[in-house]
Amino acid sequence: MASRSIFQVHVFLILALATTAFSKALSPYYYEKVCPKALPTIKRIVEAAVSKERRMGASLLRLHNHDCFVQGCDASVLLDATSTIDSEKNAFSNINSARGFEVIDKIKKKVDKICGRPVVSCADILAVAARDSVVALGGPTWKVPLGRRDSNTANRTLANSDIPSPFMDLPALIDNFKKHGLGERDLVALSGGHTLGFAHCRNFRERIYSGTNINSDFAKKRRKTCPRKGGDTKLAPIDPTPARFDNSYFSNLLKEKGLFVSDQALFSNGSTDGLVKTYSYNPKAFSTDFVKSMIKMGNIKVLTGKRGQIRKNCRKVNSYY
Structure with a gap:
């Protein structure tokens, strides 16, 4: 009888742990019952924004990425500076560079109206908007795991150290x-993801003037719009098709035409050379791995359950905190 009781206790604990883990897990169907119109609404607004300005797709993808690398995917990147919030918008990788905040504001306002209350988190909006941006520009689609909650803090210092530098x-x-x-x-x-979008001169100037593993014609072309001094915010496409999701980014690296030091570093006689080659001739392999990695990244340190909050305004913490 004793052994049977112990066995029952073990089974109970296993089931309890499984239930706890499941309750905290993200799910693509999180809003299916509470607000089934949420995701279609996000998609419509993203498609309209990208149609109006193709560059916006890359900006929305980048917002989600930069959010996840600081404190996890918790919409901390959207918080404006206050006396208690040291906004990540002022971090080196974001200041005068991060874009798309107005699109997120528009989505939040519309979704909350359709849902009848603030039920969709800003963190989830970022994740879905990133996916819809990729799709709008010809890339793969995927089911975005949902159920994130929003942080009530931001961390500019962490943003400066944890967002990958060019x-x-x-x-x-x-x-x-x-x-x-x-x-x-x-x-x-x-x-x-750098197959989409543009970059500021300040982030690739040193490479095009002093880089050793760079195609000379490519460097000359980029110098025409990025002077040795000044012009920090002048733009250049990161790859030849900045408004189309494809694998040309990797083909460029094989020719030493990576715009950033960090781009070309992926193909520089190192451990990642093989993957770059594979993605350059196999776009399906790239799309498949991109989707897997986006889902994996989107699960970094997420807030679920009673942790965090559902912001009423993505730019500021709810007043009861």
């Missing part, structure tokens, strides 16, 4: 991603 070499990139539970395949696949 000046990082391969060992630094690998260490940075490892710190967030992401491996080398995640590093290369997620870097492929």
